Amino acid sequence: MIEFLDFEAPVAELEGKIAELRAMAQSDPKISISDDVKSLEKKSSKILSDLYQSLSPWQKAQVARHSQRPHALDYIHALITDFVPIAGDRKFAEDEAVVGGLGRFNGQPVMVIGQEKGSDTESRLKHNFGMAKPEGYRKAVRLMEMADKFGLPIITFVDTSGAYPGVDAEERGQAEAIARSTDCCLQLGVPLISVIIGEGGSGGAIAIATANCVLMMEHAIYSVISPEGAASILWRDPARNKDAATALKITAQDLKKFGVIDEIIPEPLGGAHRLPVDAIRTTRDVLSRVLSSYNGLSGEVLRTQRREKFLGIGRSL
Template identity: 60%
Template sequence: MRHFLDFEKPIAELEGKVEELRKMSEADGINIAEEVVRLTEKADRQLRSTYARLSAWQKTQVARHPDRPKAKDYLAGLITEYTPLAGDRAFADDAAVVGGLGRFRGRSVVVLGTEKGSDTESRVAHNFGMARPEGYRKARRLIELAGRFGLPVLTFVDTSGAFPGIDAEARGQAEAIARSIEACLEAPVPLIATIIGEGGSGGAIALAAGDAVLMLEHAVYSVISPEGCAAILWKDAAQAPAAAEALKLTAEDLRRLKLIDAVIAEPLGGAHRDPAAAVGAVGDAVQAALQPLLALDAVTLKARRRDKYLEMGREALS
């Protein structure tokens, strides 16, 4: 059953009528093909019109859509001969961060992703994509492993943020995130990060400080969630839509600010309507970003990466 967001209700009604007419036609043998075609075209126009003018808050809702492809879907669709690697070699294995070795279009790579889960059971198992320190230490371990063996790193980011629990703070959450960012910046191999859903705060940056940062069209990437921002500034989470606009968290906003490198177009109506097409588009974009980096040596890669992030700070101050 397809899930519809609040702003998609007119689309849901039209698509519901189309489905109802099709069932009537099958049951009673009535030829209502013309009416089905008319309503289908009307629903398509409504879908195009709605998604052509999404607000920042609506894009946030699309980025959180329960049917949106998750990190494991991208790994399954893009990575062959995948061998998962577990644990941080210090405390435990964190299920919110998944990763391992595999082949991307024939090339050996290390892959990492933040996994939210796709149903109640898997969401609880993956802690809703909110990693604890051991998750970021696992990420650091795999990035360093990639460096030792000269393997490019591909990351797929989808998290509302790092887990804010007392146990995570007691085990050094901030230090673990900082060390993971450091590993990204110091990696002697190409690192391509893709924001596939939510990119929340340091929990996202820990896996996204790469040579190229790509973003799906309806993904969001921000220092704080709109609800969190609204609660701090207005003491009212209901102001989240206003906060979303102010945060400039959409892919187009971030490309204009030169904080990401490319926006990946999604299927009409969002990645959740055609997951296979979304996965394929991400694969093509990752391949295009990775190819020119493969010819660069470690010294050049790290110098370019350093300049890339220093330049963001210079532009913000100018």
């Protein structure tokens, strides 16, 4: 069952009425509900379409954080065949917030890395809600360097509210680990394609998204700080998160205008969480096209293109 967001209340009401009618029909087969159900479904679809055509930045943030939205492992299991996970940073520990390994995308060997939030209480705790510690970023560096050594393209799935802010992470060099991961991205001689599938939060996201091509789901968000964090700093009032979300320009549509991302991946009506299979299929098609466009390019060309892409963002903003 779909969990409705607060601004989807009119849709939730109609869906509830449809469920009641179907329950009545099950209890008494003589009752004809087909016309009523079709009418309510049409009305619900129209309201949902109108809502999602005019989402505010804060509403986009709510959709991007939806608990039923497909996560990194959903994309990996659906898109990557012969997937072999690789664990540990060979320095301190395994960080379950960052998942990755070898596999095949459309038959082509690739390295895949993702930030996994988890889908229920147990998995969210296991993956630390997608907030990586230094060992997570060092694992990402290890995997990227391995891919570079063997000439494998890299696909990353970004979905994190930010790097883990705990004292233990800071003690182990969180900022240094993020910086080295970002630097590693810039040094790669293989194609690096990143997909912002949910939240792209701060340095925790850019550490694996300094890519040749940055794709972004239609209702994902990408920012230097969360709306709540910005509201606390700028106005000392977390309740002004809506104002912060608007000011930060966190939506895919705004970021495409600024050249921060390269392409927006369309989502099903109502968001990727409503039809995850369709959302992942669309992502596969876009990834396939983009990845093939980098075939045959030398390492020097790829490095230069990547660096110029990010230098260009700073020059134009």
